[in-house]
Amino acid sequence: MNIPAGSLELESVDHLVLAIDAAFPNSQPRVFAPAAGSDYSWPHVEQAGLLCLRSTRNSAPIADRVQTHLCDAEELLNFPAPKRREEFEREFTAYWSHRATKSADRARVWSLVTPGGVTREVAYFFDARSNRHVIADDKDELKRWLRNTSANPGDKEIYPTWLFRLSQPWTPREFPETGDEITKLLPQDIVRKCLEPGLLSPFLFEVDTQTGTAFAGVVLRGAERRDVMKGFRHMSKVPAARIVGSYAKRPVERCKVARVDGAWVHGRDHPSSYALVKNRKVAIIGCGAIGAAVARLLAQAGVGEQIFVDGDSLTTANISRHPLGMFHVGFNKAAALQEHLRREFPHLKFEHAFQRRFESLTKKDLEQLASADLIISAGIDFDGEAALDHWRRSLGRPPAHISAWVEAYAAAGHAVLLYGKASILAGFDGEERPNFRLTDWPDESGALIVEAGCGNSFQPHGVIDLHPTVGMAAGLALDTLLDKVPASCRRVWMGDPAVVEANGGTLRETFSDRLTMREFVWP
Incomplete structure (x- = not known):
């Protein structure tokens, strides 16, 4: 498609190319402006002059779609200067990534920094294992995060660097190219701390855009230490100007930044429950299939700290239902879950894993549990529930308590929330069974399967059967932490009643629905 010379704001464009692929009309037409170049001087113009345009509906008439794309192309190529800058600023992070020195690399800078601060000193560690700089607000936060990832650097391996707060986003043509464009921004008293000849020096930039906070990173590579020190016996004697000059005309490595802070x-910096639960603590007693799965969901929701209690080790028979796999077989469930979640969510706290039953916890252990906002007992036996109930109710200010378990075949699941001095035992009969159970099993046949061996038995159900109850229990826990549940209650998952009857069980009248969650007052 030819275009009259000078008829567009981008005057160099004299024709457009409309291209479709073999999948069209189930794909988008593409419009190229070859003469527009690909030097990022115009927003939304990519390699080979490909224009980044809005998508059209595949179901729309083809002629209308083509016309829409061509009209959008004309509008884009007629953007006035203020609009062009606005678009560059709005998508600052995307353009920075496109212009990263090694654009195909994974992000070489990871940021734990809390957004919204001012220009300031921060701390970084170079992780040689992954060729990555990790930057945090301070040394203590950085060391804790690194410990959770199995790195344990000494203080001498953590260095200061500088975070620059920009007043407005750069356009691609304003991106720094050489070291002097960075070093001239550094305060004189920070130069020696942040510029260490012989080391790669990362710097972080933060700026507000229309779509939220954006971060960009650069890495400076100065001259070799021996070259900078020529004529001087010690680095402390080298003038700061000489150190700065060693970076001046060396190219800047622009780096993508991966944010790993909790927000x-x-x-993604948008309103969520994280701000309300990041300072909450949950203790989970019983780290089996239910407890471990709930723990992971709470970690994904951003609960700031979790404590784990379990005296059992993971076996090969557990892994089809447990979030942990074969790698952790033979390890204590509480300790293995702690180690696993630390690696997965290193910004959260998993400081305590007690490798014993609740009844065997020491006074010091119990003090940690008493400091929790919520205690969750998951699939533990009646003795454990009774001991927990007695201890919790003896406290002056008992933490909230959720008890979660499933009935046979996971056809029904329960999550009971208790506040204050409310007792879980109020819902159990003289045979230590819940009054509100939904199924009965004559002589317990079918409810438990005995393994070959002495005294081992298990409930017959798979991981898919279990997950409605896991989700229900985790949801009740989150609602509790968010103060959405005003009084003690119980939630019930009613699964498929046909599964119960097919396996010799009896339905109670209260099993009144299928594939449904209900909430009831307690008791």
Whole structure:
């Protein structure tokens, strides 16, 4: 499609090329402006002059779709200067990534920094295992995060660097190219701390855009230490100007930044429950299939700290239902879950894993549990529930308590929330069974299967059967932490009643629905 010379704001464009692929009309037409170049001087113009345009509906008439794309192309190529800058600023992060020195690389800078601060000193560690710089607000936060990832650097391996707060986003033509464009921004008293000849020096930039906070990273590579020190016996004697000059005309490595702070991980900076639960503590007693799955969901929701209690080790028979796999067989469930979630969510706290039953916890252990906002007992036996209930109710200010379990075949599941001095035992009969159970099993036949061996038995159900109850229990826990549940209650999952009857069980009248969750007052 030819275009009259000078008829567009981008005057170099004299024709457009409309291209479709073999999948069309189930794909988007593409419009190229070859003469527009690909030097990022115009927004939304990519390699080979490909224009980044809005998508059209595949179901629309083909002629209308083509016309829409061509009209959008004309509008884009007629953007006035203020509009062009606005578009560059709005998509600052995308353009920075496109212009990264090694654009195909994974992000070489990871940021734990809390957004919204001012220009300031921060701390970084170079992780040689992954060729990555990790930057945090301070040394203590950085060391804790690194410990959770199995790195354990000494203080001498953590260095200061500088975070620059920009007043407005750069356009691609304003991106720094050489070291002097960075070093001239550094305060004089920080130069020696942040510029260490012989080391790669990362710097972080933060700026507000129309779509939220954006981060960009650069890495400076100065001259070799021996070259900078020529004529001087010690680095401390080298003038700061000489150190700065060693970076001046060396190229800047622009780096993508991956944010790993909690606000981004748990909500991409948009309103979420994270702000309300990041300072909450949950203790989980019983780290089996239910407890471990609930723990992971709460970690994904951003609950700031979790404590784990379990005296059992993971076996090969557990892994089809347990979030942990074969790698952790033979390890204590509480300790293995702690180690696993630390690696997966290193910005959260998993400081305590007690490798014993609740009844065997020490006074010091119990003090940790008493400091929790919520205690969850998951699939533990009646003795454990009774001991927990007695201890919790003896406290002056008992933490909230959720008890979660499933009935045979996971056809029904329960999550009971108790506040204050409310007792779980109020819902159990003289045979230590819940009064509100939904199924009965004559002589317990079918409810438990005995393994070959002495005294081992298990409930017959698979992981898919279990997950409605897991989700229900985790949802009740989150609602509790968010103060959405005003009084003690119980939630019930009613699964498929046909499964119960097919396996010799009896339905109670209260099993009144299928594939439904209900909430009831307690008891």
